[in-house]
Amino acid sequence: MSVRRLVLLLGDQLDPQISSLRDADPARDRILLVEAAEEGRYVPHHPQKILFILSAMRHFAAHLREQGFIVDYITLDDPANTGSLDGELARARAQYKPDSILLTEPGEWRLLERFCQRQSDWPELELRADTRFFCSKERFARWADGRKQLRMEYFYREMRRESGLLMTPDGEPEGGAWNFDADNRKALPRGTRVPEQAHFPVDRITGKVEVLVREHFADHYGQLDGFDYPVTHADADALWQHFRQHALASFGDYQDAMASDEHWLFHARIAAAMNIGLLDPRRICLDVQADWQAGAVPLNAAEGFIRQILGWREYVRGIYWLMMPEYAERNAFGNQRALPEFYWTGQTRMRCMQQAIGQTLEHAYAHHIQRLMVTGNFALLAGVEPSQICDWYLAVYMDAFDWVELPNTLGMVMHADGGFLGSKPYCASGQYIKRMSDYCSGCSYKVSEQTGARACPFNALYWHFIMRHREQLKGNPRMGLVYRNLQRMPEAKQQALWDWGEHLLARLDAGDAL
Structure with missing residues (x-):
């Protein structure tokens, strides 16, 4: 033929x-x-x-x-x-x-x-070339050429200008600001009604594939029961339209919020469909702009959502192709600890980790703050070897493909590139998790305690991380306040935090689930 x-x-x-x-x-x-x-x-x-x-x-x-x-x-x-x-x-x-x-x-x-x-x-x-993106590899390389720092904010502004998204006729950002991130950090108020998700029943084709997956990948972590993702362009569009109607207006306010047993909150759940070609990112951004222009969604929601696609998604892809393959080998903190087994099982007494890992194993999904500030934060504080946590994220998340997962995990989560992608490590104690979720209620540990058997492990591990990387981080302008607080801390308290951090890390090395 x-x-x-x-x-x-x-x-x-x-x-x-x-x-x-x-x-x-x-x-x-x-x-x-x-x-x-x-x-x-x-x-x-x-x-x-x-x-x-x-x-x-x-x-x-x-x-x-x-x-x-x-x-x-x-x-x-x-x-x-x-x-x-x-x-x-x-x-x-x-x-x-x-x-x-x-x-x-x-x-x-x-x-x-x-x-x-x-x-x-x-x-x-x-x-x-893959033309499904706003910014080609060559365009990103031209933008990056000669810059000492490749900050997403400045790349995003350039993409806004080029695309015209959320721009006034005279070339200024709508609302007079490039981003409204300060408005998008609200915890979920008690009693907030979360919208129902769209559902996509398993059809004959999916059912046949499910039999094959059970046979060939039975040893992989994660549940197969309850699969509920769109697998056609029409169903992916239905998921997108459902989000526009029921959740987009509140996305901005609560995009960083976390809540027990609420897997989706006001998130779109479209990243996987977009990453395999079932949805067009340009059309998605234009739809969001149209909804804002029609008065259906506030500007902070529209801008926050568009920034995730036009800004962050395009930016991490640009970083990936600009820096690979050397980028994947970076390990700025020299971390060598193995990824704890509870990342694969969810069997831990830390309720925030139970929630984030549990829903990951159940749905192959967790939103960006659960990844960054719960599972990722713990891996950073514990000194997990970067390639192991990168492989975990790549394996367990529905939307994870190397070009988007690797920079997010190695650079944003682990700060293993030494600050190339993020200006500071995204590390936090249990107080951040308490502020942004209800996970601390009913936890086996006490977020108010820093050392001892009942203390939230995030607390001592946070200060242990700050102390063990003092020489690398004390000159970082965004870490100055943290190190001034550490300096004011009584030596006895510093020693107690260090010792308890050492105790927790030794338990991880012994294979114990905290």
Whole structure:
């Protein structure tokens, strides 16, 4: 059979406008989608994440066939499946001998490097830029060139100017400020009614994939029961419209809030769908702007939401491609401690960790403050080796792909890049968690106590972290107040905090769950 182009689509490229499908001809081109066991196992991905991606792939293949394309779909249980993406591409290449092979650049360095190496043997392989983002790799590199610090705020302002989002006709930010973050740090008031989530029943295709996932990934942490994510473009849009109608207006106020047994609060739950191509980030931002213009949502909610996409999402992708592969090896604090086993089980007496890890294992989801200031904060304070916590985040979260997960975890959570991405470590004692949640109520530990068997572990670990990294951090302008407070602290109290921190860390090293 004569094939002009063989187009390989990856599991996070399920967008009909993806660059590899540009000018594709159903009469002469062939599409290849592969369920590669290797992609589910290079870290132990959450079973729901695997189910989500494979089901979305199968639904997208059906959509392409409806458009007239011939689609070769290699299932996980196909006896001839080599188990890897490039192995299946090599098999299809030998079978069809296409004039050209098209692939939109992968979002992970390891895959891009692998396919770039293939190009030396396969001259017909063309890698096209991923155009689904506001800012190309080359555009970000131009912005970064010559700057001593690559702060997200200044990149975000440039993206606002270029996109015109939330900008006045004379080029000023709507509302007279670039961000309204100070308005977006409210704890959830007692009795606040949280909107119901949209639900997406498991259909026949998803049900068949679920059987495969149970068989092939039974040893992975995380529940498969209760899967409730959209796996088609139509359902992803329904989830987005539900959020716009029921939650967007309150997103700004409560985006940092946490509450017991409330998994979603006022969050959209669309990141995973957006990251695999089921939703268009440009359209999402335009919808939010339109809702603000219509008076349906306040400016702090609209700006806060757009900043997550136009600012932070684009920024971390730019950092990833600018700094890889060296970036992944950074470990500014020299951390060597193993990730505690309770990250995989949720079996800990710390209620905040129970809540964040428990819902992660149940739903493959936690929002950004649960990740940054609970599970991430603990890993930072405990001195966990960066690659281990990075692999955990990549494995357990539905929306985690290397380009977005690695800078967020290594840079923002662990400060392992030495301050390249964040101007200070995001470390905090239990008082922050108390302020932003109700997790401390009913906890086995007392957030008001700093040392002793009943004391919240975050408290002593926080001061232990501050003391052990004094030489690295005391010159940081944003840490000055912390070190002045430490200096004013009686030596006996400092010693007690240090000793209790040492005790807690020794328990972690012994494999104890705090």
